[in-house]
Amino acid sequence: MELSLRLEAVMEGVLVTGTATAGLEGECVRCLEPISEPTEVALQELFVYDDSDIEDDDEEGVFRLDGDLLDLEPLLRDGIVLSLPFQPLCRDDCPGLCIECGARLADDPGHQHEEPIDPRWAGLAALVEESDGPSDRSATGEAGPRGPEPKRSE
Numbered sequence: 001m002e003l004s005l006r007l008e009a010v011m012e013g014v015l016v017t018g019t020a021t022a023g024l025e026g027e028c029v030r031c032l033e034p035i036s037e038p039t040e041v042a043l044q045e046l047f048v049y050d051d052s053d054i055e056d057d058d059e060e061g062v063f064r065l066d067g068d069l070l071d072l073e074p075l076l077r078d079g080i081v082l083s084l085p086f087q088p089l090c091r092d093d094c095p096g097l098c099i100e101c102g103a104r105l106a107d108d109p110g111h112q113h114e115e116p117i118d119p120r121w122a123g124l125a126a127l128v129e130e131s132d133g134p135s136d137r138s139a140t141g142e143a144g145p146r147g148p149e150p151k152r153s154e
């Protein structure tokens with residue numbers, strides 16, 4: 001993580017402005033591709049002096065100086081968490097994974113499984129379906145590699 005901060009002494013405390021750059025690791029919610037991208041977070045927060053008499057009502061969310069020390073961790077954590085994308089994507093239009101075989105469609109845009117039936121064979125396919133009858137399609141045998149497994153007889 002890289003920090004580029006400017007500290008400014010003001011009346012109530014120290015005003016911190018700057019940016020934090022952090023490398024984020026995640027995975028694409030669609031294709032599970034690992035994502036690693038730097039995220040830059042703009043920070044601006046006032047750290048009030050420890051002894052300043054800020055009302056208790058305002059205590060929530062107030063950053064305090066711990067003596068002369070700035071505890072930047074909560075500030076950074078909040079800033080970075082807020083900057084995280086809710087659903088990270090490797091790219092905005094990620095096509096995701098093939099529901100058949102899990103191949104990453106972004107790598108293989110033309111990927112598909114159902115071979116369109118060659119028009120020359122379409123008539124024949126219709127004949128086969130007719131002769132077998134629509135009620136028992138598993139008996140055709142040629143269901144392809146993903147077809148139902150033939151029943152095992154013992």
Ligand SMILES: [Zn+2]
Pocket residue numbers: 028029030031032033089090091094095096106
């Ligand atoms: Zn993706």
Ligand SMILES: [Zn+2]
Pocket residue numbers: 098099100101102103111112113
């Ligand atoms: Zn596939």
